[in-house]
Amino acid sequence: MKITTYADALKLLTMQSDKIRAYQNDFVPEEAWRVILSQYGKDVRNFIFGHSFILLKPETIARRLSCQAISYLAQRGFAPVGIICVELSRNAAHHIWRFQWNAATTDRIELTNWVNAQSPSILIMLRDCVPTLVPASVKLWRLKGSAHSARRKVDQLRSVLGMHNRMLGFVHTPDEPADLVRELSILFDSDELSALLRTCRLTEQSIDDLVTQCSRAVVELESQYPAHTINPDEVVQRLSLSTESHVLSPIWRDYAQRQPMSLTKVLSYFREYGLGKDSWDVLTIAAELIEHDIRGVHALLDARAIDEVFTQWAAQNSQ
Numbered sequence: 001m002k003i004t005t006y007a008d009a010l011k012l013l014t015m016q017s018d019k020i021r022a023y024q025n026d027f028v029p030e031e032a033w034r035v036i037l038s039q040y041g042k043d044v045r046n047f048i049f050g051h052s053f054i055l056l057k058p059e060t061i062a063r064r065l066s067c068q069a070i071s072y073l074a075q076r077g078f079a080p081v082g083i084i085c086v087e088l089s090r091n092a093a094h095h096i097w098r099f100q101w102n103a104a105t106t107d108r109i110e111l112t113n114w115v116n117a118q119s120p121s122i123l124i125m126l127r128d129c130v131p132t133l134v135p136a137s138v139k140l141w142r143l144k145g146s147a148h149s150a151r152r153k154v155d156q157l158r159s160v161l162g163m164h165n166r167m168l169g170f171v172h173t174p175d176e177p178a179d180l181v182r183e184l185s186i187l188f189d190s191d192e193l194s195a196l197l198r199t200c201r202l203t204e205q206s207i208d209d210l211v212t213q214c215s216r217a218v219v220e221l222e223s224q225y226p227a228h229t230i231n232p233d234e235v236v237q238r239l240s241l242s243t244e245s246h247v248l249s250p251i252w253r254d255y256a257q258r259q260p261m262s263l264t265k266v267l268s269y270f271r272e273y274g275l276g277k278d279s280w281d282v283l284t285i286a287a288e289l290i291e292h293d294i295r296g297v298h299a300l301l302d303a304r305a306i307d308e309v310f311t312q313w314a315a316q317n318s319q
Helices: 006-013 017-023 028-050 058-062 066-074 090-096 106-116 136-144 177-187 190-202 207-222 232-240 245-257 263-273 280-289 303-317
Strands: 051-056 078-086 121-128
Touching: 006 017, 006 028, 006 177, 017 177, 028 051, 028 177, 028 190, 051 066, 051 078, 051 136, 051 177, 058 066, 058 106, 058 121, 066 078, 066 121, 066 136, 066 207, 078 190, 078 207, 090 106, 090 177, 106 263, 106 280, 121 136, 121 190, 121 207, 136 177, 136 303, 232 245, 232 280, 245 263, 245 280, 263 280
Parallel strands: none
Antiparallel strands: 051 121, 078 121
């Protein structure tokens, strides 16, 4: 792959013409592309198509699901070859999802930022140890499963982890190689990314040893933050037994009927109860009640096309 810039490489990194148009004038990925070239040289294709990452978000840490996610991926041939904590800041999140959040309500965006502020996220670089015709990032995208329950299969990762609603998605992965490069450039400066890629390049242990090491590391990281089920039914049941539960009666009624409630209204009831936006109970219930989408507005880049994209990658690389 004798290409010096991300913009020149873009057509090789995605099967989606809409994504090419969206990313072709974006300067953000160029820094990561330069770092990747400097680290991998002639082997750059091996990294771009043979690696991806998974971001274990604060709700995964609170629910103590990180080891389960690592084990799930290892069983499907993905070896953890680098691990680092990242702060999924407001600005980073806005950059990553800027082509999806044009269709999101401000309630959803604000609540997502509050969730991401609960703890760092854990980023795990993954090497595909069972190479196929499809890039590692695309395979991982498919394994993750959609944020929409109706589009998700029971054996996909988000289903296995017990995802309840679209906003508390537990994990994030890049969709394609184009997103892998772009998101690494959003999350890391050049020195940080160089160090992470150096670790990936030099890691040669067996997948079992890597899983053991990574699992120990995430258990230690998880132990630094409070545990929570992130299960709305459990929260409702527990708080309903409180002597002050009458304050939350309107929330329980709307929750039972799945009637939307504004984020401001949810916060006002919980504030009277004595809980604020730093409480997982508040975040868990709010994620169930708020409107997620602006009606009539479609995301600039919609992730519903995974099966089509997967097939296109397989067909192109089989030629």
